[in-house]
Amino acid sequence: MRTATREQAVRDQAVREQALREQAARAALDTVFDPELDEPITDLGFVRAVTVTSEGALTVRLRLPTSFCSPNFAYLMASDSKDALTALPWTREVVVLLDDHHDSDLINRGLAADAGYRGTFGAEAEKDLEELRLTFRRKAHTAAMERALTLVLRADPDLTEEALYDVVLGDLPDTATSGALLRRREALGLGVAPTDPVLVDEDGRRYPPGEIPLRLRFARAVRVSIDGNAHFCRGLLRTRYPQSGADQSPRAGEPVPTGELVPGGQPIPGGERVPAEELVSGRELLHLTAPPKENVS
Amino acid sequence: MYSKDGENYFIVDAHVALWDARPENQLNIHGKQFIDCFYDYHRNLSPESELWPYEEYLYYGGERLMKDLFVEGYVDHAIFQPARLGAFYRNGFGQTEEAFALTQQHPDKLTYNHSWDPRYEQKGLDQLRRDAERFQLKGVKLYTAEWKGDSRGYKLDDPWTYRYLEACQELGINNVHVHKGPTIRPLDRDAFDVADVDKAATTFPEMNFVVEHCGLPRLEDFCWIATQEPNVHAGLAVAMPFIHSRPRYFAQIIGELLYWLDEDRIQFSSDYALWTPRWLIERFVDFQIPEDMTEYEPITLAQKKKILGLNAAAMYDIEVPAELGVAEPAVA
Numbered sequence: 001m002r003t004a005t006r007e008q009a010v011r012d013q014a015v016r017e018q019a020l021r022e023q024a025a026r027a028a029l030d031t032v033f034d035p036e037l038d039e040p041i042t043d044l045g046f047v048r049a050v051t052v053t054s055e056g057a058l059t060v061r062l063r064l065p066t067s068f069c070s071p072n073f074a075y076l077m078a079s080d081s082k083d084a085l086t087a088l089p090w091t092r093e094v095v096v097l098l099d100d101h102h103d104s105d106l107i108n109r110g111l112a113a114d115a116g117y118r119g120t121f122g123a124e125a126e127k128d129l130e131e132l133r134l135t136f137r138r139k140a141h142t143a144a145m146e147r148a149l150t151l152v153l154r155a156d157p158d159l160t161e162e163a164l165y166d167v168v169l170g171d172l173p174d175t176a177t178s179g180a181l182l183r184r185r186e187a188l189g190l191g192v193a194p195t196d197p198v199l200v201d202e203d204g205r206r207y208p209p210g211e212i213p214l215r216l217r218f219a220r221a222v223r224v225s226i227d228g229n230a231h232f233c234r235g236l237l238r239t240r241y242p243q244s245g246a247d248q249s250p251r252a253g254e255p256v257p258t259g260e261l262v263p264g265g266q267p268i269p270g271g272e273r274v275p276a277e278e279l280v281s282g283r284e285l286l287h288l289t290a291p292p293k294e295n296v297s
Numbered sequence: 298m299y300s301k302d303g304e305n306y307f308i309v310d311a312h313v314a315l316w317d318a319r320p321e322n323q324l325n326i327h328g329k330q331f332i333d334c335f336y337d338y339h340r341n342l343s344p345e346s347e348l349w350p351y352e353e354y355l356y357y358g359g360e361r362l363m364k365d366l367f368v369e370g371y372v373d374h375a376i377f378q379p380a381r382l383g384a385f386y387r388n389g390f391g392q393t394e395e396a397f398a399l400t401q402q403h404p405d406k407l408t409y410n411h412s413w414d415p416r417y418e419q420k421g422l423d424q425l426r427r428d429a430e431r432f433q434l435k436g437v438k439l440y441t442a443e444w445k446g447d448s449r450g451y452k453l454d455d456p457w458t459y460r461y462l463e464a465c466q467e468l469g470i471n472n473v474h475v476h477k478g479p480t481i482r483p484l485d486r487d488a489f490d491v492a493d494v495d496k497a498a499t500t501f502p503e504m505n506f507v508v509e510h511c512g513l514p515r516l517e518d519f520c521w522i523a524t525q526e527p528n529v530h531a532g533l534a535v536a537m538p539f540i541h542s543r544p545r546y547f548a549q550i551i552g553e554l555l556y557w558l559d560e561d562r563i564q565f566s567s568d569y570a571l572w573t574p575r576w577l578i579e580r581f582v583d584f585q586i587p588e589d590m591t592e593y594e595p596i597t598l599a600q601k602k603k604i605l606g607l608n609a610a611a612m613y614d615i616e617v618p619a620e621l622g623v624a625e626p627a628v629a
Contacts, residue, residue, distance in 0.1 A: 036514065066337060067330035070479040070488055102330055123447050126483035135487060139517075217556070220592070221517035224549045229514045231543060232341075239341040 014054055021052045021090060025060065028084040034077060035136040036070075037230040038143070041077055044230075045237050045248035048099060057093040058085055063244070064101055065236035071103040075110070075120060076129055082111055138202040141184040143226050146219035148172055148181045149198060161216055162209040170194030227251070298621065299371035299578050299605075306582065306602055307621040309609035310375040310574050312474070312509060312534040312566035315362055315396040317388065319355045327444075328385040339571055342538035347576055357570055359399045367406055370567075370574035373606065374615050376408045376436070378474050378509070384444035397432060408613055410436040410474065415457035416445050422464055429468040435613055437470055442478020442488060450481035453493040454500075462501055472612055473497075474532060476509040489515045495522040498529050505612055507564060510535035511554060520557035530612075531558055533604070534568035540580045548586050552593030560600040564609045581605065599623045 029047055030040045041047060041062070048061040062078055082096040098107050110120025118125040149164055152172070169192065172178040182192050190196075190204045197206050199215070207215045230251055238245045299306045318332035336354050353361075366372040377400065379391025393411070400409040409432050413425050428434060442450045451458060453475065465473065481488035491512050498506045511531035512519020523529040531554050539547040554563050565581070567574035582601060586593045602623050610617050 066334040067327075068334045068479050072484045072486075072488070100330075102327055121484050124449065124482055124484045126485045129485060132485060132487055218517065218521065221520050221553050221557070224546075224553060225514065225516040228516070228539075228543075228546045228549070231546065232514075232539075235341050235542070236337055239337045 018052050018054065021056070021058070022050050024088060024090075025050050025052065025058055025085055028088055029060070029081055031084055032077060032080045034073070034233075035133055035140075036073055036226070037233060038136070038140040038226055039230060039251065041081070042247075043249040043251070044234060045241075045244040046077065047247065048241075048244075056090055057095075058088075058091050059095045059097070060085060061097045061099055063099050063237070063241055065233045065240060067100055067102045069101065069233075071101070071107070071121075072129055072132060074098060074101055074103065075107050075117060076133070078107055078111055079117070137184070137187050139222050139226060141181075141188050141190070141202065142219045143223035144177075144181040144184040145198060145200075146216065146223045147177050149216065150220075151175070151177060152198075161213045164199050164212055164216070165197070165206065165209045167198045168194060169196050169198055172198065298373055299582065301579075301582050304582075304598065304602075305621055306371075306578070307606040307610065307617050308370075308372045308374075308574070308578060309565065309606040309613075309615060310366060310370070310372045310567050310569065311507070311564040311609040312378045312532055313362070313366065313375045313569040314377065314379060314390075315357075315359060315392045315399070316380075316390050316570070317356045317392050318386065318390065322386050322388055324385055324387050328382075331382065331385050331390070335571055338535070342542045343572060344541050344576060347573060349570075354570065359395055362399070362569070363403070365573050365575075366569060371578050372406075372574050374406055374408065374610070374613075375569070376410055376609070376613065378410050378438035378476075379412055380438065380440045380476070381412050381414070381443060382440075408435065408615075410434065410438050410472075412438050412440065413461055414443055414445060415451055415455055415461050416448060418457055422461060425461060425464055426468065429465075429470060434468070434470045436472030436474060437465065438474045438476065440476045440478055442480045444480070448482045449484075450478070450488060452481070453497040458497070459500065462497060462504065466501060466504060471503065472505045472507065474507045474509055476534075477512075477515075487515075491515060491519050491522055494529065495526060498522070498526040502528055504528060505530055507532045507612075509566075511550065511563075513550075516550065516553060520553055523562065524557045529558075530562040530564060530608075532564050532566055534566045535571070537565070537567060537577045537581070538572050540577065540584060544584075545587060545590075547584070548590055548593070551584075551596060552586055552590065555596065555600065556593065560597075560603050561608055561611075563604045564612075565605045578605065 026042060026047065030042045032041045033039060034041055034044055034046070037044065046062050046064060048063040051059045060081060062081065064074060078096050078098045082094055085091055085094045085096070096111050098104050101107065107120060110116075113119065117129055149167070152164070152167060153159055153161070169182070172181070181198070185192050188202065190200065199212065200206055234248055234251070238248070299308055318328065320329070323329055332355060336351060339354065340348060366375050377391070377396045379393065379396065382390035391412070397409050400407040411428050411432050411434055413421055415421065417424070439453070441452065462473070465471070475494055477489045477491065479488050491508060494506055494508055505528050507530040508519055508523070509532040511533060513536060519531070523531065536547070536550050539550065567577050584596070586595050607617060607623065609615070
């Protein structure tokens with residue numbers, strides 16, 4: 001019976017290999033963000049299925065909260081997914097499919113042909129989506145800055161808003177909120193030295209102290225808008241795909257940094273993913289250090 | 298009129314529709330996708346007791362509309378804001394003839410706004426003049442993400458849009474309700490960006506620009522332009538039902554609007570039949586900014602009265618019984 005045992009062992013090894021690859025694929029998708037909501041598509045529940053064949057062919061299906069989510073953002077997330085998956089060392093054939101969207105056929109054709117944004121949208125595309133991406137990186141930075149500075153103000157009731165002028169990155173506590181701000185700054189090419197001021201515009205320039213209350217107020221509106229959209233989109237996804245709730249991770253004050261969420265992709269029977277926060281205990285700490293969120297109502 | 302605790306509220310529902318999304322009116326899959334998207338909004342944000350069956354949601358007709366708004370819904374006056382969606386529905390989404398006939402039957406209760414699309418250029422401009430006369434238009438509803446041929450959107454500062462706005466001004470159509478959707482041409486841009494509303498509002502200072510769902514999902518960009526342009530207003534379509542599903546988020550929206558705009562430039566709407574007005578009005582009258590949200594002032598009784606009806610009444614010259622006004626009149 002030794003042959004049978006060896007065959008069994010080979011099969012087990014193949015199954016393990018496939019599971020590991022599926023896990024690696026999900027980890028790669030953790031690096032793909034919804035630019036509007038500033039969260040990984042995995043946490044949002046946008047990844048519907050990941051399948052790897054024994055030959056190494058990888059298929060990922062994505063789903064969105066409505067058929068009428070903006071097609072430019074839908075395309076960005078789908079093409080970023082394909083890029084992230086293609087970069088894995090073992091992938092050969094990568095298929096990314098966007099389900100149930102008004103532009104599913106168009107986008108899926110474009111992805112299959114690696115046609116790029118202009119090749120996909122033809123006459124509707126003018127140049128590229130880089131400016132759109134930049135606009136939302138700036139918004140993400142503004143919101144992260146507001147979260148960090150609101151914590152600073154709450155920690156010291158005597159501090160005036162104008163005095164935030166002098167707050168530098170080195171003054172911020174070592175929390176997830178501060179870490180999130182640093183990553184948003186890096187994404188925009190802003191300095192991350194401890195001596196760099198926190199309250200800056202998109203080009204890293206400080207606002208005059210007299211302008212600070214207004215600028216902070218506007219930053220709050222940006223944060224309210226992004227957080228509100230994120231909660232609405234998550235809810236709509238659950239309404240549209242009732243089983244998607246199990247795939248969503250609660251929105252923290254900021255997304256978990258790339259690389260810390262690797263165990264999040266443990267496959268479980270039925271192919272559903274264990275929500276990341278059940279496996280990563282550190283995730284809870286992030287929740288505690290994030291600014292107070294709206295009550296779930 | 299709605300009454301509670303000895304206070305009476307004059308109600309204007311500034312954004313209602315009479316749509317037909319039944320399969321026989323759907324031109325293609327997008328007709329189904331569009332109404333399914335609406336139905337998910339409805340299911341996601343409504344209290345369980347207010348949920349409609351899908352079949353009724355596809356088409357409800359004038360009789361039910363009258364009952365939901367005026368018999369059960371406390372509404373004194375409602376304004377049709379139709380979306381045409383000619384690329385998705387055979388006879389359009391908003392039912393022009395049916396809605397206009399209802400308006401003629403109940404001129405004291407209903408106002409009919411029509412829509413136009415600048416991409417029809419001169420032909421559409423001629424049509425606008427005929428429509429203005431036939432419907433006695435005071436306002437128009439513009440859905441900027443309407444699909445037409447290989448274009449799936451337009452901007453308010455496009456040259457042809459300006460020609461249509463000039464015609465509106467000349468014809469006395471001074472209220473422009475802008476509804477931003479997910480597509481725009483070119484797709485390089487953020488379709489929800491309201492910078493074009495800013496430009497149009499500056500160019501046409503005598504016209505009112507009501508941005509529906511108060512700029513959501515770009516609340517911040519909307520607030521930023523509205524604070525600078527006194528003729529930019531916030532319509533509360535879509536924002537209202539958050540009062541049930543996410544009351545703290547609703548408080549933040551109202552708090553931000555009251556801070557950046559002022560209480561004279563915010564208009565209630567149920568967005569019927571996405572939602573029905575009755576429960577929204579009841580909840581809004583009971584609503585208060587949570588005490589721990591110290592960044593926002595509490596909302597006052599006068600502000601609620603203005604938002605629920607007096608602001609839109611002033612904009613549309615709808616007569617308000619003297620005892621239902623507030624000491625300081627709304628200025629729209």
